[in-house]
Amino acid sequence: MKKLFFGMLFWVLSTSVFAFQTPSDSVFTLLRTKLEVESPTEKPSVSGNELGNSNLIHKFYANRNFASIWSQKGVLLELAYEMRFEIRQSKFDGLAPQDYHLALVDAYFQTFEANKTAKKANEPADLANLELLLTDAFFGLSEDLERGKVDPGSLKGDWEIERKAGSADYMKLLGDAVAANNIRKNLESLYPKFAIYKKGREVLRAMDERAKTDTLDWKPIKLEKSIKVGDSHTAIPALRERLNYWGYAKEYPLSDPKLYDSAMFLGVRAFQLRNGMEPDGVIGKNTALGLNASPTALREKAAVNLERLRWLPDTVQKLELILVNIANYQLDYVNKLDTLLSARVIVGKLYHESPVFTAQMSYIVFSPYWNIPPSIAKKEIIPAVRKNPNYLSQKNMDVVTFSGKQVNPASINWSAKSFPYMVRQKPGGSNSLGLVKFMFPNEHNVYIHDTPARSLFRKEDRAMSHGCIRVENPAKLAETLLRSDASWTSERIDMAMHQDSEVIVNLPRKIPVVLLYLTFWADSKGEAHFRQDIYDRDEEVLALLKK
Missing domain, CATH: 2.40.440.10 (L,D-transpeptidase catalytic domain-like)
Structure with a gap:
C-alpha cells in the first residue's frame, strides 16, 4: 500500500509541476536553472551582463511556469523584434540603449539570423539567454521611463523633489504587452502625463538626425565685447554660417564677409527671440553661447530635460x-x-x-x-548701520524682538557678537x-x-x-x-x-x-525652446545619464 501511495503521489506532483513543460522544451529548464541561484546576494547574469531586475524576472517566469515569451518552438517571435526596436528607441527618451543590453541583444539576433539563413536550429541556451536579456530590458526601461534613471536626491544642486515611488506593476505591464502583442503602447503608458514630453522626444529625434549629417566646425566662439550691426569682426563668418545652418538666415553674395550687415541682423534677432533672449540684434555673451551649441550639444540638453520631466511629481x-x-x-x-x-x-x-x-x-x-533673514542682517544690514547710524531710518526699517516688540536702535550695541533681534522693513514703495x-x-x-x-x-x-x-x-x-x-x-x-x-x-x-529648472522644452506645436544653464546643472545630470 505504501508503494502504491508514494507512486500515485509522485505521479500527481510530476503531472502538476511539469504540466507546462514538454520533453523537448529545454529552454524551460535553462530559464529555471539560471534564475534559481544559490546565493541570495548573487544576481544572475548573461555573458557577464548582470540582470538588474532578477527578482522581478524570477517572479514573472515562476508565475507562468517558466514558459518563454520572446520565442516559441525555437524561433524568435515578432514581439522580440519589437522589444529590440524599443531598446534602440530609448535614446529618444534621452536614455542610453546600452543600459538595456543592446550590444549583447544585437549579437544574439545576428546569430539567430545567421542560423535562419543556414537553416540551422537555434541553440536553446542562446534562446534562454536572450529571453532573460529582453525581459530585464523591459523591466529596467519601464522603471527609468516612469521614475527617471537619475535619483534627483543624489544631485549636488538644490533639487528638493524626492524621487517618485513607482506606482506601475511592471510584471502586469509586461503580461499585458504579451497578451496584446504590443510593447510600445505599454511602455508609452509610463511617460509623464503632459504633452511636452512626447513633443520633446520628437525634437530629440530630429536633433539626432541633424547630428548624423552635421559637418560644421562648432569650435566655441568667445567674444571680448559685443558686436553691433555695422561692426566688422573675425567671428562674423562662423556666426553667419551657424545662423544659416539653423535656418535664421540665408546665403547671399557678400562684399565683406566680416561685416555684420542688416540681413544678418534680422537673423540674429529671430534667433534671440526663439531662445528667450532680448531681441536687440546685439551679439553678446548669451547670443554667442547660443550659437556655440552644436546639434549634439542640443541633443544632450534635450535628454537632460526629458529626465527632469520624468522626476516631476503628480501635483x-x-x-x-x-x-x-x-x-x-x-x-x-x-x-x-x-x-x-x-x-x-x-x-x-x-x-x-x-x-x-x-x-x-x-x-x-x-x-x-520684509522680515530680513538673519543671514542678510548679519552680512549686509548690521555692517551698514555701523557705517551709517541713519541707515535704518533711510531704508524705512525698524528693529523688533522675536515677540514683535519695538526696540530703539540707539539702545543696541551694533558691534556685539550676538544680535538677539529681528530687522524688518516697513510696508511701502x-x-x-x-x-x-x-x-x-x-x-x-x-x-x-x-x-x-x-x-x-x-x-x-x-x-x-x-x-x-x-x-x-x-x-x-x-x-x-x-x-x-x-x-x-x-x-x-x-x-x-x-x-x-x-x-x-x-x-x-x-x-x-x-x-x-528646464533648459529645454518643446511647445504644443513641437517647436524647440532652449535656455542657458544659468546654474550649471545640466552637466551633472548628463554625466549620470551616460554612466
Missing part, C-alpha cells in the same frame, strides 16, 4: 497650478490646461540659487513687512518685497513677491535675487488668484497694496506652486 498634473521655470525667468499660472497668466520673474543669483521644489500657496500678504507677497510655506523661506526695482525685468539675465522669486506684474497675479471672489476688484487690490500695515488674505483653495 504637476493638477488642473490649477503655478509654474516657475527658473532657467526661463518666467512664471505661468495654468488652469484647466490653459495658461491664463505669464509674467517675467527675477530668480536667485548664482550663489543664492532658487531651489527647486513644490509647495502649496495658501495666502497673499498685501503691504507686507521702497520695501524690498514691493507691495505684495504670495506665500507657499516651505523650509527654504522662498516665496513670490513684488519689487520696487522694476527696471530689472528688462534685463536679459535676471538671476539677481537672494533666492526668492520676484514677479513683474504682481497686481495682475493677485487679481487672477482672487478671481473667484467678485469683491476683490482691481481697485480694492490696489488699495490693499498701499496700506501702512499688512493685509492678509487667505486663498479659498490651496494652489500647487512648482519651481522647475
Whole structure:
C-alpha cells in the first residue's frame, strides 16, 4: 500500500509541476536553472551582463511556469523584434540603449539570423539567454521611463523633489504587452502625463538626425565685447554660417564677409527671440553661447530635460497650478490646461540659487513687512548701520524682538557678537518685497513677491535675487488668484497694496506652486525652446545619464 501511495503521489506532483513543460522544451529548464541561484546576494547574469531586475524576472517566469515569451518552438517571435526596436528607441527618451543590453541583444539576433539563413536550429541556451536579456530590458526601461534613471536626491544642486515611488506593476505591464502583442503602447503608458514630453522626444529625434549629417566646425566662439550691426569682426563668418545652418538666415553674395550687415541682423534677432533672449540684434555673451551649441550639444540638453520631466511629481498634473521655470525667468499660472497668466520673474543669483521644489500657496500678504533673514542682517544690514547710524531710518526699517516688540536702535550695541533681534522693513514703495507677497510655506523661506526695482525685468539675465522669486506684474497675479471672489476688484487690490500695515488674505483653495529648472522644452506645436544653464546643472545630470 505504501508503494502504491508514494507512486500515485509522485505521479500527481510530476503531472502538476511539469504540466507546462514538454520533453523537448529545454529552454524551460535553462530559464529555471539560471534564475534559481544559490546565493541570495548573487544576481544572475548573461555573458557577464548582470540582470538588474532578477527578482522581478524570477517572479514573472515562476508565475507562468517558466514558459518563454520572446520565442516559441525555437524561433524568435515578432514581439522580440519589437522589444529590440524599443531598446534602440530609448535614446529618444534621452536614455542610453546600452543600459538595456543592446550590444549583447544585437549579437544574439545576428546569430539567430545567421542560423535562419543556414537553416540551422537555434541553440536553446542562446534562446534562454536572450529571453532573460529582453525581459530585464523591459523591466529596467519601464522603471527609468516612469521614475527617471537619475535619483534627483543624489544631485549636488538644490533639487528638493524626492524621487517618485513607482506606482506601475511592471510584471502586469509586461503580461499585458504579451497578451496584446504590443510593447510600445505599454511602455508609452509610463511617460509623464503632459504633452511636452512626447513633443520633446520628437525634437530629440530630429536633433539626432541633424547630428548624423552635421559637418560644421562648432569650435566655441568667445567674444571680448559685443558686436553691433555695422561692426566688422573675425567671428562674423562662423556666426553667419551657424545662423544659416539653423535656418535664421540665408546665403547671399557678400562684399565683406566680416561685416555684420542688416540681413544678418534680422537673423540674429529671430534667433534671440526663439531662445528667450532680448531681441536687440546685439551679439553678446548669451547670443554667442547660443550659437556655440552644436546639434549634439542640443541633443544632450534635450535628454537632460526629458529626465527632469520624468522626476516631476503628480501635483504637476493638477488642473490649477503655478509654474516657475527658473532657467526661463518666467512664471505661468495654468488652469484647466490653459495658461491664463505669464509674467517675467527675477530668480536667485548664482550663489543664492532658487531651489527647486513644490509647495502649496495658501495666502497673499498685501503691504507686507520684509522680515530680513538673519543671514542678510548679519552680512549686509548690521555692517551698514555701523557705517551709517541713519541707515535704518533711510531704508524705512525698524528693529523688533522675536515677540514683535519695538526696540530703539540707539539702545543696541551694533558691534556685539550676538544680535538677539529681528530687522524688518516697513510696508511701502521702497520695501524690498514691493507691495505684495504670495506665500507657499516651505523650509527654504522662498516665496513670490513684488519689487520696487522694476527696471530689472528688462534685463536679459535676471538671476539677481537672494533666492526668492520676484514677479513683474504682481497686481495682475493677485487679481487672477482672487478671481473667484467678485469683491476683490482691481481697485480694492490696489488699495490693499498701499496700506501702512499688512493685509492678509487667505486663498479659498490651496494652489500647487512648482519651481522647475528646464533648459529645454518643446511647445504644443513641437517647436524647440532652449535656455542657458544659468546654474550649471545640466552637466551633472548628463554625466549620470551616460554612466
